[in-house]
Amino acid sequence: MKIWLNGELQELDSARVSVFDHGLTVGDGVFETLKATDGQAFALTRHLDRLARSARGLGLPEPDLDEVRRACAAVLEANPMPLGRLRITYTGGLSPLGSDRGDQGQTLVVALGEVTRRPDSTAVITVPWTRNERSALAGLKTTSYAENVVALARAHEAGASEALFANTVGQLCEGTGSNVFVVLDGEIHTPPVASGCLAGITRALAVEWTGARETDLPLDVLDRADEVFLTSTLRDVQAVHRVDDRQLPGAPGPVTAKAMRIFDERSGDDLDP
Numbered sequence: 350m351k352i353w354l355n356g357e358l359q360e361l362d363s364a365r366v367s368v369f370d371h372g373l374t375v376g377d378g379v380f381e382t383l384k385a386t387d388g389q390a391f392a393l394t395r396h397l398d399r400l401a402r403s404a405r406g407l408g409l410p411e412p413d414l415d416e417v418r419r420a421c422a423a424v425l426e427a428n429p430m431p432l433g434r435l436r437i438t439y440t441g442g443l444s445p446l447g448s449d450r451g452d453q454g455q456t457l458v459v460a461l462g463e464v465t466r467r468p469d470s471t472a473v474i475t476v477p478w479t480r481n482e483r484s485a486l487a488g489l490k491t492t493s494y495a496e497n498v499v500a501l502a503r504a505h506e507a508g509a510s511e512a513l514f515a516n517t518v519g520q521l522c523e524g525t526g527s528n529v530f531v532v533l534d535g536e537i538h539t540p541p542v543a544s545g546c547l548a549g550i551t552r553a554l555a556v557e558w559t560g561a562r563e564t565d566l567p568l569d570v571l572d573r574a575d576e577v578f579l580t581s582t583l584r585d586v587q588a589v590h591r592v593d594d595r596q597l598p599g600a601p602g603p604v605t606a607k608a609m610r611i612f613d614e615r616s617g618d619d620l621d622p
């Protein structure tokens with residue numbers, strides 16, 4: 350396996366990042382996960398835009414997006430696989446213990462992992478912890494993901510694959526690594542970005558392609574929604590068949606099934622929508 354680290358392809362086993370990297374010591378970094386099918390990354394331009402936006406939000410120097418593009422192409426070429434997850438990580442770089450973020454350059458890593466297709470439907474839980482829609486980090490894809498790791502572990506203990514958060518005012522927000530949609534009376538709704546959720550790229554495409562509305566929704570909408578689905582780079586559009594103890598028999602329901610179909614067709618037509 351070859352990865353890209355700071356300007357060149359390197360063997361994964363011998364690539365080295367400092368133990369004082371600010372991304373490692375304090376989570377001062379941003380990242381992107383892209384889907385790559387047969388060596389082609391999906392929605393690369395949108396992912397690079399969001400990487401730059403997240404970096405700006407953290408006050409990191411602007412990443413060199415030409416290098417990131419070259420790195421993605423090189424890693425995909427060096428590691429052929431039918432379905433992969435391309436991971437771009439960009440951090441504050443070397444910063445000796447006890448000091449602020451250093452000015453000795455940032456760390457850029459691009460790596461690839463193999464993935465299998467997700468099932469058409471899945472179970473989710475809600476968790477008692479909240480997303481803070483007024484946090485400095487709201488909407489940024491930073492490497493500070495420990496809260497998501499804890500919530501996801503709780504989901505796995507409950508036999509679910511995702512955990513959903515409300516925000517601080519009790520509105521439905523998002524999952525640990527996905528956005529959430531509900532179907533009410535035949536209409537599709539998803540929380541607005543102001544709820545504190547990540548501006549998911551799959552979410553944006555699903556909104557564009559299905560006409561879903563961005564609506565403030567209370568968390569308990571999950572008790573009455575006719576259908577629920579998730580979106581993310583690795584899930585695409587995925588139906589939900591259980592929320593906590595509530596079963597949603599027949600998932601994917603008709604509206605979700607149509608959204609899945611539209612997403613498959615449109616994303617197959619255009620690699621960089």
Ligand code: PLP
Pocket residue numbers: 382523524525526527528546547548549550551552580581582583
């Ligand atoms: N929300 C969070 C917290 C995420 O980490 C992710 C993706 O990893 C998403 C939503 C979905 O975003 P995307 O569709 O861009 O993968």
